[in-house]
Amino acid sequence: MSNRKLRMGMIGGGKDAFIGAIHRIAANMDGQIELVCGALSMHADVAQESGKMLFLAPDRIYNTYDEMFKAEAQKPADERMDFVTIVTPNFAHFAPAMQALENGFNVVVEKPVTFTLEEAQQLKAKVEETGLMLLLTHTYAGYPMVKEAKQLVKSGALGKVRKIYVEYIQGWLSRLSEREGNAQASWRTDPTKSGKSGCMGDIGTHAAHLAEYISGLKITELNASLNIVVDGRMLDDDGAVLLRFEEGATGTLIASQVAAGEENALKIRVYGENGSLEWAQMEPNTLIVKWLDKPAEILRAGSGYTDRLSSYATHNCRTPGGHPEGYLEAFGNLYRNFALTLSAKIEGREPKAEWLDFPSIDDGIRGMAFINNVVASNQSNEKWTKYTI
Numbered sequence: 001m002s003n004r005k006l007r008m009g010m011i012g013g014g015k016d017a018f019i020g021a022i023h024r025i026a027a028n029m030d031g032q033i034e035l036v037c038g039a040l041s042m043h044a045d046v047a048q049e050s051g052k053m054l055f056l057a058p059d060r061i062y063n064t065y066d067e068m069f070k071a072e073a074q075k076p077a078d079e080r081m082d083f084v085t086i087v088t089p090n091f092a093h094f095a096p097a098m099q100a101l102e103n104g105f106n107v108v109v110e111k112p113v114t115f116t117l118e119e120a121q122q123l124k125a126k127v128e129e130t131g132l133m134l135l136l137t138h139t140y141a142g143y144p145m146v147k148e149a150k151q152l153v154k155s156g157a158l159g160k161v162r163k164i165y166v167e168y169i170q171g172w173l174s175r176l177s178e179r180e181g182n183a184q185a186s187w188r189t190d191p192t193k194s195g196k197s198g199c200m201g202d203i204g205t206h207a208a209h210l211a212e213y214i215s216g217l218k219i220t221e222l223n224a225s226l227n228i229v230v231d232g233r234m235l236d237d238d239g240a241v242l243l244r245f246e247e248g249a250t251g252t253l254i255a256s257q258v259a260a261g262e263e264n265a266l267k268i269r270v271y272g273e274n275g276s277l278e279w280a281q282m283e284p285n286t287l288i289v290k291w292l293d294k295p296a297e298i299l300r301a302g303s304g305y306t307d308r309l310s311s312y313a314t315h316n317c318r319t320p321g322g323h324p325e326g327y328l329e330a331f332g333n334l335y336r337n338f339a340l341t342l343s344a345k346i347e348g349r350e351p352k353a354e355w356l357d358f359p360s361i362d363d364g365i366r367g368m369a370f371i372n373n374v375v376a377s378n379q380s381n382e383k384w385t386k387y388t389i
């Protein structure tokens, strides 16, 4: 048990933002973390107002992250923040993340980890140099039944993995919302703020991470076709990728943000020699396992058969079966595992293996490489692109 709460700062996530509020709910979920300071918006007036709404101490509501790092670094060790959460658009991840590490603060950062692969590599070097921790919030790795799926593959029960099909389908960019004042659409479709890919960077990276996380296999080659479906848009809003993985597995990844009427339909199927698994994020407490030679099984999060589920799944369940857990709890699990590990580190205790199971800078590098390779493959006349980092 830790003897104190961890102190958190936040960059972005003001009242003008989407995901910052989700991070605060998640960080609050287990009482291990308290928000002590923030530079909550790119607009000073919004930053101030947002800090007041969260009842932050007035002298810890900062107008810029520069100010925040300088002031927090000066504070006594028992007051200053332990880590900072960066929930700004993609182009504004790298600079504050580097500054945080240089000032001795651990980092939680949204995906994709940076704007370019080179930045992600520099960040990795800085994480290694400082020995500080970095959590990358690939949300879907926080779901208990995703963890169960990973452990099931790892156990060998399904046999050698042959096929991986992953799809991430949304409809919210079916119109040119970036021209209609939608702030989230506006930067995501702008190559100077989002990066060199739109849909594949925003949600394709989640799908690729999920495929590699569950299967334990890395993508080695890919063949991508990207589309701009909505006239006037600057970046891909749809696409499909053929995948080759280590150990001979193959698969497909499809991602779209123009599938009108669709919500957040992330789904993965993994087929081995003896059986397969299926998980869908809109029914996240269920893992379907199908066998070649015996009836299919439906595994449920929070079930009474705790000895049937792996410790990685049960550690990340919060409520008894039938009480739906979802997106917020998955985010909460990422924060809890990060906090348990960080507290153990601060207090010189050994973290448990289940706590260490959260995405890191290495996953961030894979994500940035995925974007680069998908864009290169789409532009190339060659059929297949070797997955380079």
Ligand SMILES: NC(=O)c1ccc[n+]([C@@H]2O[C@H](COP(=O)([O-])OP(=O)(O)OC[C@H]3O[C@@H](n4cnc5c(N)ncnc54)[C@H](O)[C@@H]3O)[C@@H](O)[C@H]2O)c1
Residues within 6 Å of the ligand: 011, 012, 013, 014, 015, 016, 017, 018, 019, 020, 039, 040, 041, 042, 043, 064, 065, 087, 088, 089, 090, 092, 110, 111, 112, 137, 138, 139, 183, 184, 187, 202
């Ligand atoms: N893991 C997930 O499931 C998930 C979901 C949504 C968004 N995201 C990621 O989260 C990040 C933010 O996305 P969003 O939809 O919340 O964006 P948003 O546009 O809603 O919010 C961005 C916030 O950052 C602030 N900001 C921008 N530049 C800043 C700066 N220099 N200093 C301080 N604040 C600054 C803005 O004022 C705003 O408060 C993106 O990287 C996105 O890819 C991840």
